[in-house]
Amino acid sequence: MNRSKKIPALFSEQSALGELSPERERELDPALLAEQKAAIESSNREILQSHPSAPMAAAIRLRAEQRKHSAVAGKRILVWASAASVAVLCLIAWALWSPMLAPVVEETALLRTPETVRMKGSAQLIIHRQTAGGAEVLLPGAVVRPGDRLQLSYLARGAGHGIILSLDGRGQVSLHFPKNPTASTALAQEGEQNLPFSYQLDDAPGFERFVLVTAEKAIPVAGVLAKARALGADERIPLNLPVGCRQVDFLLQKADAPKATPAIKWRPKP
Amino acid sequence: MGDSIDVEEMYRRYGPMVLRRCRRLLGDEEQALDAMQDTFVRLIRYQQRLTAQAPSSLLYRMATHVCLNRIRSRKRAPATANTELLERIATDEGVEERSLSRTILDRLFGREPVSTRMIAVLHWHDGLTLAETAAEVGLSVSGVRKRLRKLQAASLGEAQ
Numbered sequence: 001m002n003r004s005k006k007i008p009a010l011f012s013e014q015s016a017l018g019e020l021s022p023e024r025e026r027e028l029d030p031a032l033l034a035e036q037k038a039a040i041e042s043s044n045r046e047i048l049q050s051h052p053s054a055p056m057a058a059a060i061r062l063r064a065e066q067r068k069h070s071a072v073a074g075k076r077i078l079v080w081a082s083a084a085s086v087a088v089l090c091l092i093a094w095a096l097w098s099p100m101l102a103p104v105v106e107e108t109a110l111l112r113t114p115e116t117v118r119m120k121g122s123a124q125l126i127i128h129r130q131t132a133g134g135a136e137v138l139l140p141g142a143v144v145r146p147g148d149r150l151q152l153s154y155l156a157r158g159a160g161h162g163i164i165l166s167l168d169g170r171g172q173v174s175l176h177f178p179k180n181p182t183a184s185t186a187l188a189q190e191g192e193q194n195l196p197f198s199y200q201l202d203d204a205p206g207f208e209r210f211v212l213v214t215a216e217k218a219i220p221v222a223g224v225l226a227k228a229r230a231l232g233a234d235e236r237i238p239l240n241l242p243v244g245c246r247q248v249d250f251l252l253q254k255a256d257a258p259k260a261t262p263a264i265k266w267r268p269k270p
Numbered sequence: 271m272g273d274s275i276d277v278e279e280m281y282r283r284y285g286p287m288v289l290r291r292c293r294r295l296l297g298d299e300e301q302a303l304d305a306m307q308d309t310f311v312r313l314i315r316y317q318q319r320l321t322a323q324a325p326s327s328l329l330y331r332m333a334t335h336v337c338l339n340r341i342r343s344r345k346r347a348p349a350t351a352n353t354e355l356l357e358r359i360a361t362d363e364g365v366e367e368r369s370l371s372r373t374i375l376d377r378l379f380g381r382e383p384v385s386t387r388m389i390a391v392l393h394w395h396d397g398l399t400l401a402e403t404a405a406e407v408g409l410s411v412s413g414v415r416k417r418l419r420k421l422q423a424a425s426l427g428e429a430q
Contacts, residue, residue, distance in 0.1 A: 008398050009294070009396060010396060013287045013326060024402075047286040048282065048286065053285070054278060056307075057277040060307050063308075103399045143303050168335070169405070
C-alpha cells in the first residue's frame with residue numbers, strides 16, 4: 001500500500017461504482033475501503049428512497065429544458081440589444097452628419113413608445129416560499145414540504161391570456177388563476193403580478209407541478225382543467241392543449257411529510 | 271454515448287454520489303439537492319464530454335464546480351453568506367498543507383479561476399495526493415504544484 005491510510009471520498013465512490021482502476025484500488029487499505037463502500041451502499045439506498053429516480057429525473061429534465069429556453073431567450077434579447085445599439089449608433093451618426101435629418105428621427109421605430117414596439121418573450125411563472133425572515137424564490141426542482149406556504153406570481157411578457165393550475169402527486173388538480181373557471185383569463189401586463197392568495201401545501205407525495213398556460217385569445221378554462229385531470233398523477237406528461245396555447249411547467253419536489261404535520265389541502269390565506 | 275442520455279438511469283447510478291459530494295461541500299441539504307440537480311443539468315448540456323468509461327470522475331468534478339460557484343455566489347451576497355463551509359474546510363482532518371489559512375481559502379473561493387479552485391479542493395480538502403490530483407484534472411504534477419504554490423504565495427502576500 002503506497003498511500004496514506006485515509007481514502008479520498010472520490011476513490012471510495014468510484015470503487016463502489018466499479019469505476020476505480022485496479023492499480024489505484026491496490027494502493028488502498030482493503031478493510032477501510034470495504035467499510036466505506038458499505039456506508040456508501042447504505043447511503044445510496046437511503047437517498048434513492050427519499051428522492052426516487054422517476055420524479056427526480058423529471059425535475060432534472062424540466063430544469064434542463066427551462067435553462068435551455070432561458071438561454072435562447074437571453075440570446076434573443078442580446079441580439080435585440082445589439083441590433084438596437086447598432087441602430088442607435090447609426091442614428092446618432094446620421095443625426096450628426098446630416099443636418100437635414102433631425103426632424104425625421106422622431107418618426108423612427110426606435111423612438112416609438114413601448115406600446116408600439118414591444119419585445120415579446122415567454123410568459124413566466126414565479127414561485128416564492130415564505131421563510132422566517134421573508135420569502136425566497138424557488139427554482140424549478142426545488143424541494144418543498146407539507147405546510148410550506150407559497151406565493152404564485154406571473155410575468156405576462158406580452159401574452160394576452162393565461163391560466164395557472166397545479167397538479168399534485170395524488171392527481172389532484174387545483175386552479176389558481178383565474179379565480180374560477182368562468183372568470184376572465186386576461187393577464188395583467190405590468191411587471192410581476194402576484195396572485196391574491198398564498199397557498200399552504202398539503203401532504204400529497206412526490207411532487208407539486210404548477211402549469212402556466214398562455215394564449216393570445218381567451219382560454220377555455222374548464223376544458224384545460226379536464227385535460228389536466230385526465231393526466232392523473234404523472235408529472236411528466238404535457239397537457240394536450242388547444243391550438244395556440246403555450247405551456248410553462250414548474251415542477252417542485254415534495255419531501256416526505258413529518259408525522260406531526262396535519263394534512264392541509266390548498267387553502268387560500270385568510 | 272448517444273445523443274440523449276437516460277437521465278433516470280444516470281441519476282439512479284450516480285445521483286447518490288453527486289448528492290453526497292454536494293452535501294459535503296455545501297453543508298445544507300436543500301442547497302445540496304439543488305446543486306445535485308444543477309450538476310445533472312450540466313451533464314445533459316455537456317453530454318458529449320461523456321466517455322464510455324468512468325462517468326463518475328466527470329460528474330464528481332461537475333458537482334464540485336457547481337458547488338464552488340455557489341460558494342462564490344454566497345460570498346458575493348453578504349446577506350446570505352455562510353462561512354461555515356470554509357471554516358470546516360480549513361479544519362478538515364487529514365488535509366495536507368496545514369498552513370493553509372482561512373484567509374487563503376476565502377481568496378481561493380472568491381477569486382481564483384475554477385481550474386485552480388478545483389485543484390485546491392481536490393488536494394487540500396479531499397486529500398488527493400499531488401499525483402492523484404494531477405491525474406484527475408489532466409495536468410502534470412509539476413503543473414499542479416506550481417498552481418498551488420502560486421496561489422498560496424499570492425494569498426499569503428496579500429494577507430501580509
